Amino acid sequence: MNRFSYHRAETLADAISHLRSNPAAAIIAGGTNLVDLMKYEVERPGELVDLTRLDELRGISETPDGGMRIGALVPNSDVAYDERIAKLYPLLTHAVLAGATPQLRNAATTGGNLNQRTRCYYFNDVATPCNKREPGSGCGAIGGVNRIHAILGASDQCIATHPSDMCVALSALDATVEVAGPDGERRISFREYHRLPGDEPQRDNTLRQGEIVVAVTLAGEASYFAENYTYLKLRDRLSYAFALVSVAAALQLDGGRIAAARLALGGVSHMPWRKPDAENALVGMAAGEETFTRAADILLAGAQPHEHNAFKVDLARRAIVRALTQAAAATPQSLSDKRIA
Amino acid sequence: MSQARPGSAEIPIQITINGERRCVELQPWTTLLDLLRHDLALTGTKKGCDHGQCGACTVLIDGRRINSCLQLAVMQDGKAITTIEGIGQGSHLHPLQQAFIERDAFQCGYCTPGQICSGIALIEEGNAVTRDEIRELMSGNICRCGAYPNIVDAIQDVLVQRSGVIREAAE
Amino acid sequence: MLKNDPHIGSPRNRVDGPAKVTGAATYAAEFAATDLGHGYIVESAIARGLIRSINVAAAEAAPGVIKVFTHENRPQTAWFTYKYRDQVGPPGSPFRPLYSEEIQYSGQPIALVVATSFDAARDAAALVIVEYAEKPHLTDLSIARKDAYKPPKKRLGIAPPPDPRGDAVKAFSEAPVSVSAEYAIAPEHHNPMEPHATTVIWEGDGKITVHDKTQGVQNSQAYVASVFGLSSDNVRVVAPYVGGGFGSGLRPQHQLFLAVMASLALERSVRVELTRQQMFGHVHRPETINAVALGADADGKLVSIQHHAVAATSQFEDHQENVVNWSGMLYHAPNVDLRYELAKLDIYSPGDMRAPGAPLGLFALESAMDELAIAAKIDPIELRLRNYTDHDENDGKVFTSKELRACYREGAERFGWNKRNARPCSMRDGRELIGWGMASGVWEAGMMKTAARGVFTADGRLELSCATSDIGTGTYTILSQIGAETLGLEMEQVTVKLADSTLPASPVQGGSWTAASAGSAVMAACQDLQAQLFKLARKIDGSPFADASDDDIAFVNGRILLRTNPAKSVLLAEALAASGEEKLEAEKSASPGLIGPMRYAAYTHSAVFAEVRIDAELGQIRVTRIVNAVAAGRILNPKTARSQIIGGVVWGIGMALHEETLTDHRLGRIMNHSLAEYHVPANADIYDIDVVFVEEHDDKASPIGVKGLGEIGIVGTAAAIANAIHHATGKRLRSLPITLDKLLAA
Structure with a gap:
């Protein structure tokens, strides 16, 4: 871990001006991802701007449209155990609790969860090539050990995945990211927040220089998915492991018919993977395996597996069908009983 | 406002450790875990991976269980830290420490302080009652000796003791 | 009552429990010293080649750095490779850290940065600039196996495969029922929770005290003395607490060398701790491929057993373990052909890891037995009973004891085996398929010459000491x-004192031999104290024992008393006080003897039963129940004994489903070098584990009737789980770990 200077931000404006004036500066809050990567020498910031004393980034509050606003500094565990969120957006509750561990969730923040880097062996090992860590050095995972890597939306530069569970649910719930920067505040729809690697895999998201995530908001109407939802995560051990494939599924049912649907995948792409076509294919249809399979096929269309991760395509298809079945039956996946209903 | 340039003077912070207020000066890159183990000689908190992948370094920060290896010490200014040394010593053991002994919930002992800090927090959090729930919410603490069933037994014992106490108080 | 409340055989809490639950137990990296230098290791990024240049200028200029050691400035150490040998190493040339510019594996230590703080050393380590001249490397066993060879020199203590018996090929080809397949096990890393670390305390005058993470303090001491040319009197190695070993602490690891080297060169105390990533740069369980062919008659009686294994080793050592011999001693068969070969890779030497060899070979053998049971339409337990043997057919020796039949019987009863529907895919609970499988387990019941000392003092206390370790066992x-x-x-x-090289001699703690060996030595020392105390008690005025013989007395409640009249007694402390001595001392050693091992073969046995619940569509496997019935002679402490078996079972579950070291063969580099990506079981993965200790009387395996428990728990577990997976799904998975992708592809 390199030496760096430390600045404890007093105000949001102070933090932004530090970030703008020093391109080598990075922001720190929960530390669970950044400190980890600094010890691997993957991140070597010249300055750390500590956001944790900024009260304006704290707190979970209700919004006028019946939705919720989650401050960027709110720890994952506060999101997970907030009763209002559990009532309105249980999909989010479940996704958060499917990720990491109680200790990590106590430290990791909402903003940090959005901005965590990838899960990739090569990104984490400075002795190997990685375009995300060191643009132009090559992608070690292509042709390498890539069982955990992306099958959708990858490029010939990078096949890393976004590691978050929380973000898969936020994507499915069409959350909005509030950011503040040198040019003022702006709101980014969640689906526009993360990006595919393309030929700039070093960029995980669409934040501009000096911008800081302030909060994530959930619209009131997203709470209509509070009855029929699930977060289904498949991994290499039953807890404390990243997703090989995860599915956030949420439905609004009108009798036996699907009135609205949300479907997002984790562990398969550089960002939570959604496609309006897949959701549209569900709307108006009767809930059932055939319909679910069609949606899965649309969502997975164009999947490009590598040497070791071809299984993810079929696994994702099956997981989507199962997740939609769980959602339709209003039997969300239990987090402690590992049997998959 | 605290500020430091690389290699320059150390930053002073105030931190309460096991009930004792301390003023320490440190470099910003020192983690809470290294502060405890190296500077304060509180070696009960263990370094198993230094990356938040094992839970051996779990301490309570303002009552919440957290991996101390991923926390910069300088950011703990004003906070209260409880380590295993502050949980119970000598003949004054916390009920969970005693339950760990009775249930043989450890072998080599290296993950044990983290397991106990984590288990105490789990009991306080109140989110686990069944064995399945304990298992899931103790999964942030790896035990390579494989004492997991005994760890779950020990925590369950204390949960039962606790609920007994609560019932008696209510009657 | 003449008898004490028996300590032996009763469940007792760990005496080191209070120290461990309060954080007072101190491990190798936790000893402090004034002016302690902190060492941080720089590792090679390539698998094979030469260091063309290593530039340490920036590192040495970094704040707090004391010195950077590389092969270019390494202080003088022993020249000959034999000086680097240790008690348990295999044939070959042991790895010599910082020896030359040659790179032999990725992750090889190539520099040590010593600084005034851990942070400063870590920071500076990243500033070392290395240029390599790469050479072609090979880390892929599937390629290297074509050049597999029979190890020319046998490793001490590891029996090579026995000579073939009969004509196994012919018998196989003529057998009415037969199975033949290949079974592979991925390389695994021990990953004890405590990373390897050494703190060397510079005592002055060339004397050092070494706090080493080791399973053998005297092994480390001898190594340090030999490599650095020191007198053993000047090297004291201690390791009172070891945060998990599992074999990783048997041989001296490179952090010991580096810490001692730096301490001697700098004449100050130095600590070197490995990071978790660096823990993947040394010892591991070798990747192993087994080919097993079984032939049986129509009744399921084995007529032919062939078991050929190829295991990975390094370029510089021939690590060997017993993988195939089990197949020649667990069942009766007239025609047997066992072969064990090695293949060289550009990796660090593999080493012993919990039950080295046995769970690898038995995963193959016991999977094959399950396949044979299906082919012959015989219940898996019945098949094993039909092939039961009462002697070790590899060498014709009789077993000291073998209650494996009772393991099958009691394990099956506890598990409810009789409710099993033999047809695969026949048991289901909702969406989940249920599978029940079983396997046998076997491990050596060894004993090694060990000494112990007992000191009885006037305050009525007993202090026992021995150089062996307690690694959590x-x-x-x-x-x-x-x-x-x-x-x-x-x-x-x-009071028990262990793991100090100044204490009575002990081999490394491993092989499940410590309870039998150190236990017998302590027993012998205590019996000697008994005799001394009795002698003194007879001498005191008015002694009630004037005419008593050894058989007439008992030691109870701190007294010696007459069995026929327990009211007549002498306090032990009183007997000692009357003699005028302050303490009594006895040092004794215990050995396996000469005759016993020539006539008898000593093994522990087990029968493991596994229940899996599988979501066949999604590939999720849960091991919801394990019953492990163990025959291991006398059980000294059922509480800690049960924990040993549970731990072994958890390891078996990890081997079956999770553990796998992944190498990028293009880079020759391990890629999942973290606990986030090398998966060991988490709490959520472990459900019910039921341990049954079968009654087994053994008066030959060791003087105290103990056979050892450290390894047997893992041995049959992975095979039982794989067999249960087949029963649940009809899919035979022959490559460990059985991850969901393998299950879905099968």
Whole structure:
């Protein structure tokens, strides 16, 4: 871990001006991802701007449209155990609790969860090539050990995945990211927040220089998915492991018919993977395996597996069908009983 | 406002450790875990991976269980830290420490302080009652000796003791 | 009552428990010293080649750096490779850290940065600039196996495969029922929770005290003395607490060399701790491929067993373990052909890891037996009973004891095996398929020459000491029990000191031999103290024992008393006080003897039963129940013994489903070098584990009737799980770990 200077931000404006004036500066809050990567020498910031004393980034509050606003500094565990969120957006509750561990969730923040880097062996090992860590050095995972890597939306530069569970649910719930920067505040729809690697895999998201995530908001109407939802995560051990494939599924049912649907995948792409076509294919249809399979096929269309991760395509298809079945039956996946209903 | 340039003077912070207020000066890159183990000689908190992948370094920060290896010490200014040394010593053991002994919930002992800090927090959090729930919410603490069933037994014992106490108080 | 409340055989809490639950137990990296230098290792990024240049200028200029050691400025150490040998290493040339510019594996230590703080050393380590001249490397066993060879020199203590018996090929080809397949096990890393670390305390005058993470303090001491040309008197190695070993601490690891080297060169105390990533740069369980072919008659009686294994080793050592011999001794068969070969890779030497060899070979053998049971339409337990053997057919020796039949019977009963529907895919609960499988387990019941000392003092206390270690196995506790029981004391009156090279000689702690070996030595020392105390008690004025013989007395509640009249007694402390001595001392050693091992073969056995619940569509496997019935002779402490078996079972579950070291063969580099990506079981993965200790009387395996428990728990577990997976799904998975992708592809 390199030496760096430390600045404890007093105000949001102070933090932004530090970030703008020093391109080598990075922001720190929960530390669970950044400190980890600094010890691997993957991140070597010249300055750390500590956001944790900024009260304006704290707190979970209700919004006028019946939705919720989650401050960027709110720890994952506060999101997970907030009763209002559990009532309105249980999909989010479940996704958060499917990720990491109680200790990590106590430290990791909402903003940090959005901005965590990838899960990739090569990104984490400075002795190997990685375009995300060191643009132009090559992608070690292509042709390498890539069982955990992306099958959708990858490029010939990078096949890393976004590691978050929380973000898969936020994507499915069409959350909005509030950011503040040198040019003022702006709101980014969640689906526009993360990006595919393309030929700039070093960029995980669409934040501009000096911008800081302030909060994530959930619209009131997203709470209509509070009855029929699930977060289904498949991994290499039953807890404390990243997703090989995860599915956030949420439905609004009108009798036996699907009135609205949300479907997002984790562990398969550089960002939570959604496609309006897949959701549209569900709307108006009767809930059932055939319909679910069609949606899965649309969502997975164009999947490009590598040497070791071809299984993810079929696994994702099956997981989507199962997740939609769980959602339709209003039997969300239990987090402690590992049997998959 | 605290500020430091690389290699320059150390930053002073105030931190309460096991009930004792301390003023320490440190470099910003020192983690809470290294502060405890190296500077304060509180070696009960263990370094198993230094990356938040094992839970051996779990301490309570303002009552919440957290991996101390991923926390910069300088950011703990004003906070209260409880380590295993502050949980119970000598003949004054916390009920969970005693339950760990009775249930043989450890072998080599290296993950044990983290397991106990984590288990105490789990009991306080109140989110686990069944064995399945304990298992899931103790999964942030790896035990390579494989004492997991005994760890779950020990925590369950204390949960039962606790609920007994609560019932008696209510009657 | 003449008898004490028996300590031996009763469940007792660990005597080191209070120290461990309060954080007071101190491990190798936790010893402090004034002006301690902190060492941080720089590792090679390539698998094979030469260091063309290594530039340490920036690192040496970094704040707090004391010195950077590389092969270019390494202080003088022993020249000959034999000086680097240790008690348990295999044939070959042991790895010599910082020896030359040659790179032999990725992750090889190539520099040590010593600084005034850990942070400063870590920071500076990243500033070392290395240029390599790469050479072609090979890390892929599937390629290297074509050049597999029979190890020309056998490793001490590891029996090579026995000579073939009969004509196994012919018998196989003529057998009415047969199975033949290949079974592979991925390389695994020990990953004890405590990373390897050494703190060397510079005592002055060339003397050092070494706090090493080791399973053998005297092995480390001898290594340090030999490599650095020191007198053993100047090297004291201690390791009172070891945060998990599992074999990783048997041989001296490179952090020991580096810490001692730096301490001697700098004449100051130095600590070197490995990071978790660096823990993947040394010892590991070798990747192993087994080919097994079984032939049987129509009744399921084996007529032919062929078991050929190829295991990976390094370029510089021939690590060997017993993988195939089990197939020649667990069942009766007239025609047997066992072969064990090695293949060289550009990796660090593999080493012993919990039950080295056995779970690899038995995963293959016991999977094949399950396949044979299906082919012959015989219940898997019945098949094993039909092929039961009462002697070790590899060498014709009789077993000291073998209650494996009772393991099958009691394990099956506890598990409810008789409710099993033999047809695969026939048991289901909702969406989940249920599978029940079983396997046998076997491990050597070894004993090694070990010495122990007992000191009885005027305050009525007993202190026992021995150089062996307690790596979490419960050695402190069982030795306290043996001492307390023999002298009729409370356990609180007994203190046990271990893992100090100045204590009576002991081999490394491993191989499941410590309870039998150190336990027998302690017993012998305590019996000697008994005799001394009795002698003194007879001498005191008005002694009630004037005419008594050894058989007439007992040691109870801190007294010697007459069996025929327990009211007549002498306090032990009183007997000692009357003699005018302050303490009594006895040092004894225990050995396996000469005759016994020539006539008898000693093994522990087990029958493991596994229940899996599988979501066949999604590939999720849960091991919801394990019953492990173990025959291991006398059980000294059922509480800690159960924990040993549970731990072994958890390892078996990890081997079956999770553990796999992944190498990028293009880079020759391990890629999942973290606990986030090398998966060991988490709490959520472990459901019910039921341990049954079968009654087994053994008066030959060791003087105290103990056979050892450290390894047997893992041995049959992975095979039982794989067999259960087949029963649940009809899919035979022959490559470990059985991850969901393999299950879905099968």
